[in-house]
Amino acid sequence: MLSASYDSLLVAVSLFVAILASYTALDMAERINTTSNLHSMAARLWLAGGAVAMGIGIWSMHFIGMLAFRLPILLGYDPWITMLSLVIAIAVSGYALWIATRPELPLRRLLSSALLMGTGIASMHYTGMAAMRMSPGIEYDPLLFVASLVIAIVASAAALWIAFRLRRNTPHVKAARAAASIVMGIAIVGMHYTGMDAANFPANSICMAAREGVSPGWLAILIIVVTLAVLTIALLTSVLDARLESRTAKLASSLAEANEELTQMVLHDHLTKLPNRTLLEDRLTQAINKASRSKGRFALMFMDLDGFKAINDSLGHHIGDRLLVEVAQRLSNVMRAHDTVARLGGDEFVILVELDKPDDAMPVAEKLVEAVNQPFMVEKHELRVSASIGIAIYPDDGNTRHDLVINADAAMYHTKRSGRNGYNFFEPSMNANAHNQLQWLQDLRVALERGQFRLVYQPKFMSPDGPVIGAEALLRWQHPVHGMVGPDDFIALAERSGLIIPIGAWVLDEACRQMREWLTLGYQDWKIAVNLSALQFNDPQLLDVVQAVLEKHQLPPHCLTLEVTESTAMYDTASSMQTLQKIADLGVDISIDDFGTGYSSLLYLKRLPANELKIDRGFVRDLSAGTEDAAIVSAIVALGRTLNLRIVAEGVETEVQQAFLTSVGCDALQGYLMGRPVPPEQFLQAIQPQQPTMRQA
Known part of the structure; x- marks a missing residue:
């Protein structure tokens, strides 16, 4: 048998390439996984790019390892068989990435995929060995041959499991990927050199591809440069895309927050944070549509605070504002979550209440009047106000938004003229004053x-x-x-x-x-x-x-x-x-x-x-x-x-x-x-x- 040796520098380079290829594969798995639709064109492009980069990385590690192999005869490699081994590596890598980015990875799928992937990697390796076209043929040690195949399958299972677990961008995931890449790189290299060790070359062996094939001298340099370039470009593309996605996500989040704040400002009163006139009109329209479909009823209550102006003028607007906030909080606390309490401006509030029957509005109004009648403590001032409420019932007192608002307002003014601190249901006779105001x-x-x-x-x-x-x-x-x-x-x-x-x-x-x-x-x-x-x-x-x-x-x-x-x-x-x-x-x-x-x-x-x-x-x-x-x-x-x-x-x-x-x-x-x-x-x-x-x- 011919005595074999290895170039230690190229062996080290092959290990480095294996680790870099592993890290690239894990990073690509994340990029594919973060794509919102795994069946989209973007996901398919990332899968194809990842397969090419990872396949070239694994194949180049294998070939650099072969180039590190030395025999006392002239060696060469058949270009077509060599290209076939590369195609096998890319296909195996694409399959591995596809499996790693599935929503689930049950044990049965993991084992079957590891068997297929390990066999593919072994096929790539032994196809690459066949590219030397040795005569007589290479003799393989059966035990080491099986060992290399087992290592390939176990390494594939570990790689798939690691890629599946580390495919999401979580805290400390970068460090975990780096450590996992070293483990995966060592496993790939171990499989390769076990397979190389299984090969025996008879003493009279000659390499048929030495003259017609590609010589190993410049091929080592070419493969190393191209591989490093491909892996570096793949990693840079992934990193830049991740940063762009992160910035886009931050921008989208900022825009969502800004939209939410803008919506809050547009639809809510800036002082009390209650719904404003715009939001009230929308909810009133929805209530009319819902009640019209279900033949239901609801009450629209207009409330005005009695005695607020005197407090506002005597103690200052800042006390008045604090009082309005306290009133708004108290009204919200006594109403149900699905009812609406809105502020139109000044000391005017509107309450929208779902009802089973018209008389149900009475206890609600009494509860509101009682809540407002309780004293308020504002900056050490004990303040007292009362509430004048007007009630319009849908559809008895109007079946349009305009009619309900006008009639509830008219009922509220009737309450004020009748002595304040109470409530009144709308009656048609009240409308004369409301229409007079409109005129x-x-x-x-x-x-x-x-x-x-x-x-x-x-x-x-x-x-x-x-x-x-x-x-x-x-x-x-x-x-x-x-x-x-x-x-x-x-x-x-x-x-x-x-x-x-x-x-x-x-x-x-x-x-x-x-x-x-x-x-x-x-x-x-x-x-x-x-x-x-x-x-x-x-x-x-x-x-x-x-x-x-x-x-x-x-x-x-x-x-x-x-x-x-x-x-x-x-x-x-x-x-x-x-x-x-x-x-x-x-x-x-x-x-x-x-x-x-x-x-x-x-x-x-x-x-x-x-x-x-x-x-x-x-x-x-x-x-x-x-x-x-x-x-x-x-x-x-x-x-x-x-x-x-x-x-x-x-x-x-x-x-x-x-x-x-x-x-x-x-x-x-x-x-x-x-x-x-x-x-x-x-x-x-x-x-x-x-x-x-x-x-x-």
Whole structure:
């Protein structure tokens, strides 16, 4: 027999290639497994690519091991038989990857697959040996031949089991794959060299492929380079794809979270987190459809909190907001999970309740009223409110969303007019008031475009009785049916509907136009005062509107005073101060209206860029020396003086009030005693008695 030897460097290289091929196979199994559809084109491409990379890796390990084999004769390899061994390796690898990525791997399938795969690997090995075309043929030791086949089958079983177990991307899986690759590489190499050891070459053997086949010299280098390139490319592709998939998954997760947050914001009230109007309308539509199909019933309940406004105005909006959150939580706790509790805005809540019969709404309403009646503890304040509820039943009180909402609202207002703190079912007679409100709202929408609004002007006098130092613009509505309508009858409706924004912009424009006219007539020291509603003040376009109006009428900014109520200015102090400062930077005066009725912090008040404090008429009405109102007015005047603010008192109707306010130091007075609101064409004539005094001054 010919004496054989091995090139130790190539043996080491073959082991390295076997380990690298094993790791590639495990990584490819993960890529195939992570594909959402195992029958998709992407999964098939990964399977094909993995089979080629793994097959080339196993085959090259085998061939590098053969190239490491040395005999004292010239050796070569038949190219076609060599290619056949490569095809066998790729086919076996593809089958192994396909088995490893199945949803399950029972023992019976594992054993049968290991037998088939092991036989395939052995076939690859012995086909590769046959590529030498030895004459006489290679003689194999039966015991070692069987041993190599057993090793191939056992190694295949271990490889399949490991690939199946490590196919998912779990914590520490990379380290586990690395260790498993070493075990699998050693097993593959062990099978190969056992098979090589089983081969015996007679002393007179010659290699028939030595001259016609491929010589082993450059073949070793070519196989090593190509194999490493293929395996490296396969691994890099897998790693890059995994990273791309990870980033895509993170992006998808971020988008899902963003969509969920956006949906939450769009469909839920930002303060109480209850469903808002949009979500309520959707659920109401669903309830109508469900009840229509099943001939069922449900109740729509409108709830308004009694006494909330007083708390909000006296203790501040932040306390009011906390109270609304507490009310929302309490309502949610007493209702069933499948019922809907929604907030429409302000202190208005809507409850959607499934019923078996109409009378079932009564205990629900009583439970809601009782829940709200219990005291609330908010920042050490014990607060009490009550609930006025109106109930509309589907389909008795309406079979459309619009009818149910209108009728429940009408029933709620009936409860308020009937003494509050209770509930009422809708009755047709209640609808007259609801339709009346709708008609007023419709009329209000067209009033602006049809020019039905008017401004009247009430003069302001320097204390005690002149001269006139300006006027306050007051809004009136020249209704085509009801005649001249005062602001108390429509401003609240305009604020609820949002129409106060365009109406307020018109008031500002018309007042500045009139002031420009008076300025042209020579009244250089006058100022025109315009009230800002809470919605107007919070409008992000307010500053642009003020600037545009001043530029349009070429009115000096100091001729305009914007009046903001104390409660509005104190609602969100940081935002309010920012807005007020921007107005002040334009040169426009700022007046804090209704002072004394809100809840001001002196710390914030002294930082407000205001020029004027306006004492609320409620303190002036019952004013006389020694009363509580007199003490409050004196304190407000003293505070204003300390802060270098002008003090204006409104609602002056008697000479006693005029004398007292002058004595405590008010700078300006306004009221029916000295001048009533009049249209602009009558204004100059109405203040004529004060003109000589003004001009002399």
